[in-house]
Amino acid sequence: MSTSTTPTRSLGLHERYAVSRRCVNSPSSVSAAAILQLDLASASRQGDIDRAFDALRCRLETRIDQAFAQYPLLGYCIQSPRAKAPRWSSITPTPTFRQILHTGAPVTKQAGAQGANKLLSQAILDDHISLPKSTNLEKGPLWKVTLSRIESEPACLVVLSTDHVINDGRGTLNLFRFLLQSQEPEATAAPIDPIPPASDKIFNFRPSIGYLLHEAFKELLLPHLPLPKKAKLKLQGPTSWPASPSPTTTSTEYDIVRTPKLCQPTLDILLITAPHLINNLKSLARTHVDPSNPAARAATLHSILHTLSLVALYAAVAVSHEANLDDFALVLGTATPISLREEVRPSKRRRGFPLSPSVEVAPVPLPFTSGNFVSSYADTYTLHPTTRFWAFTNDFATTLASPRGKSLARQHMGLLGFIPDFERSTNRKRKLDEEEEVDSSLGGRDEAYANGWEKLFGERAASRTPFDSAMTVSNLGLLDVESLGGDGWRVREATWAQSHTPQGEAFGLDVVGFVTGEEQTLSIGLSCRPSAFRDEELRKRFRGYLERLVRAFAVEPVHGKLSQETNDGEARLDLTQEINFAGLTRFLTSS
Numbered sequence: 286m287s288t289s290t291t292p293t294r295s296l297g298l299h300e301r302y303a304v305s306r307r308c309v310n311s312p313s314s315v316s317a318a319a320i321l322q323l324d325l326a327s328a329s330r331q332g333d334i335d336r337a338f339d340a341l342r343c344r345l346e347t348r349i350d351q352a353f354a355q356y357p358l359l360g361y362c363i364q365s366p367r368a369k370a371p372r373w374s375s376i377t378p379t380p381t382f383r384q385i386l387h388t389g390a391p392v393t394k395q396a397g398a399q400g401a402n403k404l405l406s407q408a409i410l411d412d413h414i415s416l417p418k419s420t421n422l423e424k425g426p427l428w429k430v431t432l433s434r435i436e437s438e439p440a441c442l443v444v445l446s447t448d449h450v451i452n453d454g455r456g457t458l459n460l461f462r463f464l465l466q467s468q469e470p471e472a473t474a475a476p477i478d479p480i481p482p483a484s485d486k487i488f489n490f491r492p493s494i495g496y497l498l499h500e501a502f503k504e505l506l507l508p509h510l511p512l513p514k515k516a517k518l519k520l521q522g523p524t525s526w527p528a529s530p531s532p533t534t535t536s537t538e539y540d541i542v543r544t545p546k547l548c549q550p551t552l553d554i555l556l557i558t559a560p561h562l563i564n565n566l567k568s569l570a571r572t573h574v575d576p577s578n579p580a581a582r583a584a585t586l587h588s589i590l591h592t593l594s595l596v597a598l599y600a601a602v603a604v605s606h607e608a609n610l611d612d613f614a615l616v617l618g619t620a621t622p623i624s625l626r627e628e629v630r631p632s633k634r635r636r637g638f639p640l641s642p643s644v645e646v647a648p649v650p651l652p653f654t655s656g657n658f659v660s661s662y663a664d665t666y667t668l669h670p671t672t673r674f675w676a677f678t679n680d681f682a683t684t685l686a687s688p689r690g691k692s693l694a695r696q697h698m699g700l701l702g703f704i705p706d707f708e709r710s711t712n713r714k715r716k717l718d719e720e721e722e723v724d725s726s727l728g729g730r731d732e733a734y735a736n737g738w739e740k741l742f743g744e745r746a747a748s749r750t751p752f753d754s755a756m757t758v759s760n761l762g763l764l765d766v767e768s769l770g771g772d773g774w775r776v777r778e779a780t781w782a783q784s785h786t787p788q789g790e791a792f793g794l795d796v797v798g799f800v801t802g803e804e805q806t807l808s809i810g811l812s813c814r815p816s817a818f819r820d821e822e823l824r825k826r827f828r829g830y831l832e833r834l835v836r837a838f839a840v841e842p843v844h845g846k847l848s849q850e851t852n853d854g855e856a857r858l859d860l861t862q863e864i865n866f867a868g869l870t871r872f873l874t875s876s
Contacts, residue, residue: 293361293364293372293373293479294373294480294482295370295371295372295373296450296483297482297483297484297485297486297657298484298485298698298701299453299484299485299657299659300450300483301371301701301738302701303449303450303657304450305736305738305739305742306786307417307422307448307450308366308422308735308739309734309739309743309746311746311786311787312417312784312786313784313786314412314447314448314449314783314784315446315452315454315781315783315784316412316444316446316447316457316781316782316783317444317457317461317779317780317781318405318408318409318443318779318780318781319442319776319777319778319779320394320401320404320435320442320777320778321341321440321443321774321776321777322439322774322775322776322777323337323338323439323773323774324775336773337773337774338434338441340771340773340774341432341441341443341771342386342432344771345382345432346382346386348470349430350382352460352464352654353379353381356460356652356653356654357375357479357480358373358451358481358655359426359428359460359654360376360380360425361375361376361451362374362376362422362424362425362426362427363423363425363450364423365423366422366423367735368708368735369706369708369736373480375479376426380425380426384426385426385428385430386429386430386431386432387429387432388431388433389432389433389442390433392404392433392434392436392442393435393436394436394437398556401778402554404435404442405442405554405556405778405780406810408431408442408444409444409780409782409810410550412431412446413550413552416429416446416448417448420448422448422450427450428446428447428460429445429446430443430444430445430446430464431443431446443465445460445461447460449657450657451655452654452657453624453626453657453659454622454659454759454781454783454795455624455626455761456652456654456655456657457781458761458797459626459653459654461781462764462765462768463653463654465769465776467769467771480656481652481655481656484656484657484659485698488660488695490696490699490702491696491699491702492696492703493696496693496696497700497703500700507520507521523616523665523667524616525616525617525618525754525755526540526602526616527540527752527755527791528750528753531606532602532606532608532615532616539749539750540602540605540819540823541751541752541818542819543816543817544746544747544787544817545752545787545817546747546751546787546788548787548814549814550785550812551785551812551814551815551824552782552785552810553811553824554780554782554809554810554811555809555810555811555828555832556778556806556807556808557832557835557839558805558806559804559836559839560804560805560841561803561805561841562806562807563763563800563839564805565838565839565840566589566839567583567586569838569839569860570585570586570588570678571583573675573678573679574679575676575679581679581683582683584675584682585682586760587682587796588679588681588682589678589838590760590794590807590835591619591621591678591681592677593831593834593835593838594619594794595617595666595668595677596674596834596866597827597830597834598617598755598756598792598827598830599617599668599866599870600869600873600874601823601826601827601830602823603615603870605819605820605822605823605826610867610870610871611867612670613669613867614667614668616665616666616667616668617665617666617755617756618664618666618753618755619663619664619666619754619755619756619757619758620662620758620790621661621662621663621685621694621757621758622660622757623660623662623685623691624659625658625660626651626658627651659698660695660697661694661697662685662691662693663754664684668866670865670866671865672865673864673865674863674864674865674866674869675863676863704738705741706736706737706738707736708736709734709735742788745788746786746787746788748788751787751789752788752789752790752791754791755790755792756792756794757790758794759783759795759796760797761795762797763797763798763799764779764797764798765799766779766799766801767801776799777801778806779797779799780797780808780810781810782795782812783812785812785814787814787817791813792811792824793810794810795809795810796808796809796810807835809832811824811827811831834869834873837857837858837860837872840860858872
């Protein structure tokens with residue numbers, strides 16, 4: 286395949302962010318996966334299973350070709366990815382399903398509740414590792430679908446993986462739905478533009494002067510001021526764990542003791558299933574609305590999961606340091622990606638005023654899939670034993686949904702536009718293939734980086750504090766699995782996850798829910814690099830605490846009120862009352 290010489294647009298901020306990270310060996314991939322049940326009356330007969338599997342493969346072949354026709358960016362690659370201004374370039378001829386769909390070797394699924402978790406975790410992790418190795422930014426295509434049979438049962442596994450440069454999380458899940466939906470996709474007219482616009486060209490990501498000056502002072506000026514260390518720390522403000530020294534010591538020891546980019550990534554998919562699980566969490570939030578505020582609304586499911594994640598990590602770090610829960614304080618920074626794909630795009634304006642109705646043209650809707658249309662709300666919290674769960678959750682939910690919260694999320698994304706940039710002179714650059722260039726950029730010398738973006742992300746990944754935040758919680762809401770399926774097969778379990786990169790957030794949490802009958806499931810993908818931590822058991826403890834908290838908060842009420850003890854004698858929370866972080870930590874560590 287070759288690339289087109291037709292001029293195309295430059296990469297947007299988020300797109301270049303993904304390309305630059307890949308060029309310094311920190312690629313970002315997004316995956317969605319499902320276990321499909323081959324539902325046949327005679328599914329025990331191998332011939333029928335074979336026919337159902339072949340029919341599914343044919344369905345995927347057709348849908349992949351339809352996706353290329355309706356969403357052209359899926360057939361694009363990157364022209365000069367390491368230049369200062371990389372551009373999109375179409376692949377000629379347009380790819381087909383033959384370059385995308387792969388039949389994998391049969392896979393084994395263990396029996397029991399953990400079988401699906403382990404199978405999905407390993408399949409997605411394998412794709413996150415293999416996709417950057419098996420695709421080429423300058424040649425494309427930059428996504429793939431793998432279909433594998435599951436041995437010893439009438440089922441199969443399908444995994445979609447995309448490079449983040451061509452699709453965000455919502456777009457990837459939408460593409461997954463497009464491939465598996467039971468109804469034939471609606472025919473759409475050919476796009477007016479061959480590829481969707483860059484998000485920073487249609488949404489206002491520009492930081493305010495105050496926001497920009499604050500970040501510039503903290504990141505660029507303060508580190509070089511000749512001030513005492515204590516004065517610098519005071520001016521800098523709270524620093525999130527694990528970029529700050531260990532919370533229970535007065536030394537300069539850090540909980541990150543190995544360079545994350547040299548540590549293997551892990552992924553844990555948690556499928557937490559119970560009758561009415563999601564409804565119970567939402568109902569619980571409605572019982573804890575602030576009665577003193579008539580305008581207050583119940584906290585969202587995302588806000589509940591965000592606080593549960595903070596509690597789980599707070600408790601896990603406390604145990605790691607054998608902390609005294611009466612006075613243990615921990616600073617944790619988090620980020621919440623916000624999809625802009627469904628938002629109403631701003632109208633055309635002239636000098637700040639709307640155009641007249643005769644001139645103004647309604648914007649073309651953003652595509653169902655492909656492109657990156659995301660902002661990111663980031664904040665840092667100092668958590669104390671007395672921090673109240675529901676007060677914190679309600680405050681977070683209110684801030685996240687407010688105009689100010691949405692504005693801050695866009696300004697945070699807009700900071701990418703102020704990265705100091707340069708381009709390495711081409712006469713100093715030996716012609717290498719892409720893989721050699723990527724390897725050369727890892728040496729740590731300024732001249733090894735092709736541009737300023739690579740230098741920033743490469744040096745951050747190699748620094749003493751590569752993780753400047755504790756976690757990202759990315760929630761894609763509810764996936765309608767009932768609409769996904771075909772003649773002889775249906776979705777049984779589904780999930781999604783993003784690859785973990787060695788700079789940014791220490792943990793990544795990717796959430797989606799789905800409903801099958803009365804059973805409701807929350808899928809949580811937890812990614813990290815556990816061997817980078819001083820306490821290599823931290824990840825397992827965090828994972829276990831988080832799952833236990835979700836189950837405890839989603840438990841069915843007993844006669845309208847939660848009892849303190851279950852039938853088997855296990856301790857249970859009284860969720861009718863406000864509870865603080867210390868109480869929840871004691872609940873987690875009591876058994």
